[in-house]
Amino acid sequence: MKKNKLKKLLIITSGGDAPGMNAALRAVLRTALSEGLEVFACENGYQGLIDENFFSFSSRQVANCLQRGGTILKTGRYEAFKEKATRDRCRASLEKLGIDAMVVLGGDGSFKGASLLESEGGPRTIGIPCTIDNDIIGTEYTIGFDTASNTALEAIDRLRDTAFSLNNHFLVEVMGRAAGFLAVDVGIAGGAEFILIPEAPITTASLVHQLQHRKREKLASIIVVAEAGHPGRSMILAEEIMSLSGLAYKTCILGHAQRGGAPTVKDRKTAALMGYYAVKHLLAGHSQQMIALKDEKIIMVPFPDPALGARCFAEQELLAINRLICEI
Numbered sequence: 001m002k003k004n005k006l007k008k009l010l011i012i013t014s015g016g017d018a019p020g021m022n023a024a025l026r027a028v029l030r031t032a033l034s035e036g037l038e039v040f041a042c043e044n045g046y047q048g049l050i051d052e053n054f055f056s057f058s059s060r061q062v063a064n065c066l067q068r069g070g071t072i073l074k075t076g077r078y079e080a081f082k083e084k085a086t087r088d089r090c091r092a093s094l095e096k097l098g099i100d101a102m103v104v105l106g107g108d109g110s111f112k113g114a115s116l117l118e119s120e121g122g123p124r125t126i127g128i129p130c131t132i133d134n135d136i137i138g139t140e141y142t143i144g145f146d147t148a149s150n151t152a153l154e155a156i157d158r159l160r161d162t163a164f165s166l167n168n169h170f171l172v173e174v175m176g177r178a179a180g181f182l183a184v185d186v187g188i189a190g191g192a193e194f195i196l197i198p199e200a201p202i203t204t205a206s207l208v209h210q211l212q213h214r215k216r217e218k219l220a221s222i223i224v225v226a227e228a229g230h231p232g233r234s235m236i237l238a239e240e241i242m243s244l245s246g247l248a249y250k251t252c253i254l255g256h257a258q259r260g261g262a263p264t265v266k267d268r269k270t271a272a273l274m275g276y277y278a279v280k281h282l283l284a285g286h287s288q289q290m291i292a293l294k295d296e297k298i299i300m301v302p303f304p305d306p307a308l309g310a311r312c313f314a315e316q317e318l319l320a321i322n323r324l325i326c327e328i
């Protein structure tokens with residue numbers, strides 16, 4: 001634990017955007033200012049460090065951002081940051097500005113980059129987990145998940161209106177990277193007949209068999225399909241179902257619309273708490289740590305190792321419960 005006095009703090013958002021990022025960066029800024037720190041921000045994630053997109057960050061710049069989705073600091077995925085030579089250049093620009101600590105809002109890939117930068121002599125870093133996928137190892141919640149779930153649910157409710165009116169069956173594809181968290185929550189809340197997630201794979205033949213032998217015939221229905229690392233896979237699935245059974249399924253890929261929109265109460269509140277604790281932990285001398293949620297409490301854990309992969313959905317009995325409820 002390094003306890004040297006903290007003076008200049010930098011905030012960046014990195015990776016995919018998530019609703020609630022603005023609430024988190026606002027909390028980081030306001031907490032840091034109240035502790036007497038000088039605060040800077042950088043636009044465009046790690047790419048911005050190379051381009052030296054730094055600016056002095058004040059409370060006025062976060063006015064009216066709480067209710068906005070996305071990130072007012074812009075973000076990006078910057079592959080070149082995996083190379084030491086690129087990180088060396090970033091470190092040099094951070095040193096020039098006198099930055100001694102950094103709060104990174106992003107996912108496991110972004111934290112890996114921050115961790116390497118710090119080990120190589122860069123600023124002390126704390127991460128705040130932000131992704132609609134809720135798939136970061138070490139935390140039970142990531143900022144953006146609740147908003148994205150509610151956005152997807154609203155779309156499903158709308159689809160139900162038209163599916164019921166026209167007797168249509170739908171495959172609704174949701175995001176989630178390689179994990180099924182979004183699909184499960186949205187599927188249960190939306191009354192999906194099936195929820196297809198990578199953690200509980202079934203063959204199309206088995207799905208078709210279950211559709212053909214269901215307890216009661218359904219004139220309209222929804223199956224929620226996790227993208228499972230292959231965006232667009234619901235289109236292929238619809239074709240397979242058709243050729244195996246003649247059952248017609250329309251597809252609706254919710255895509256990037258799930259990432260936008262005003263953050264929910266849960267996302268804003270969690271973001272505010274995580275932002276506050278990120279600064280407090282830096283001031284207490286911690287670094288190379290991620291703020292996390294466990295049993296509804298904010299804690300701090302070591303940065304997750306992306307080599308271990310993403311967190312997977314493990315409560316498979318929820319899928320069975322959903323099947324039972326939908327069958328009756």
Ligand code: F6P
Pocket residue numbers: 016131132133175176177227259
């Ligand atoms: O990680 C967030 C996420 O929205 C995933 O759910 C999705 O697979 C991916 O990002 C899409 O990334 P891109 O914006 O690069 O298409």
